[in-house]
Amino acid sequence: MAIKTNQMPFKESFSEFYTKVKSSLDDGTFAKLTLAKTIGNSELMNIYVRPIMDDALLKLELKFKFQQEEIIEIHTIENAFPRLLEFINNPFLSAILFTTEFDLTYKLNKKRAVSLVEQFPTFGNANEVLLEYLATKK
Template identity: 40%
Template sequence: MEYQRVFIDFWSEVEQSVQENRFAKLTMAKTIGKPNLKNIFLRPIYAEDGFKVLLKIHYRSKDSEDEEKEMTLKQAFGILEPHLKKSFLSVLLFTTSKDVVFKINKKGAGSITENPPTFRDITQAKK
């Protein structure tokens, strides 16, 4: 199955974990080649005015300063999705009930696997 459709299913898991207050962290990992971009993280911000995430873009080079931005989950999707298959081959969703892993194989097909949870508690990002 094409990775884009599978990623939409994966993102539904992300949205559901937010609705159920189980979202702990999301990480884009397994870079393609040796780009300066090392990984991208989303950390939760559960606030009275609604759910937001702190997006952190981490670079390998000390010359490149890491970036942090507070945004909605929908805005984060717009930033993460273009990096699939260009910069990253996997995305890991950590929730308090399970870990969900999205991967793209060499043929461009996407897959989702579930594992026992890594996080028992949610640590909110510092605003």
């Protein structure tokens, strides 16, 4: 388990974190990405991210989970970054990248200092069957 604390502004540090997301998509270890731990009582509770095929291209489905509804957006891998960045620090204080090699948690504390915590992987597979299964559980 590695803990790395970073005094970079959260936008720069989230960019570093998202590089790991893209790497896991490239090397086939990506399982899922979740934005969680909101500030206060937010209507938006989570954002779940998973890869999908759209027009024969690998893209990302962003599922915005609100208290009363869900909204789905489809983005290219590059365009998903600025869309997700809008929600870091408002309302989300954490993002968790689940891969078959490790889980990486991006956290902002009350002073908005960033920490990255690497842990043992939650998921052993990143195959299509698992992704389909996870989609049905959301």
